[in-house]
Amino acid sequence: MSHTDTGRRTSNPAGTDRSEADTRSARKRRVIMEAATTAFLRSGYLGTSMDEIAALAAVSKRTVYNHFTDKERLFTDIILTTSDQVVGELVETATLALEETDDAERDLRELARTLITAICQPEVLRLRRLVIGETDRFPELGRTYWERGFERGLATLAGKLRQLADRGLLRLEDPLLAAQQFAGMILWVPVNRVMFCGEDAAFPPAEIDRYASAGARAFLTAYGPP
Secondary structure, eight states, rough: OOOHEEEEEHOOHHHHHHHHHHHHHHHHHHHHHHHHHHHHHHTTTTTHHHHHHHHHHHHOOHHHHHHHHHHHHHHHHHHHHHHHHHHHHHHHHHHHHTOOOOOHHHHHHHHHHHHHHTTHHHHHHHHHHHHHHHTTTTTHHHHHHHIIIIHHHHHHHHHHHHHHHTTTSSSOOOOOHHHOOOOHHHHHHHHHHHHHEEEEEEOOOHHHHHHHHHHHHHHHHHHHHO
């Protein structure tokens, strides 16, 4: 048997063990974050303890601290992870819908529908309320949530609108302002209604479609080609 054959047949138990350990660690981290999210949404930041989070996650408190140095770090990670997920969905949708569109109204309408649905997800709204309630305690977190969430999403949308303008499908002097106006026009009523009136007040799909369609048409009335 050649040296090459021997090497090919040699197993790597140490590498396999590390991989399995990393998988278990990632799984535990996810379970801890899910338990912490439940606890924070139920009791707020001050009303939640690391003991409660450990109990909900069915792990020891030492395990929680092995993954997160303290409650503030855990709280921050949950907020920013959720924000990144929403932005990721927006970025993907904007790229797919507007990258090479041949029907600006149709794809702006679809983007509006997806944006309303994403921002009005119950967990996103609850975490948003939590961030707003804790802004005085964690001003940097609130600022980061805005920058990595809404500001980043608006910048992405502005870039796509600029591409549409370059192709003659829009008339824009300030793409970022146009993106802000588009988002504000379609989100102001649905998001604030649910924020103040609760999740039972969320718009049904047909009403979301109505806002998305009206918003896209109004936007194109202001920014569409002559």
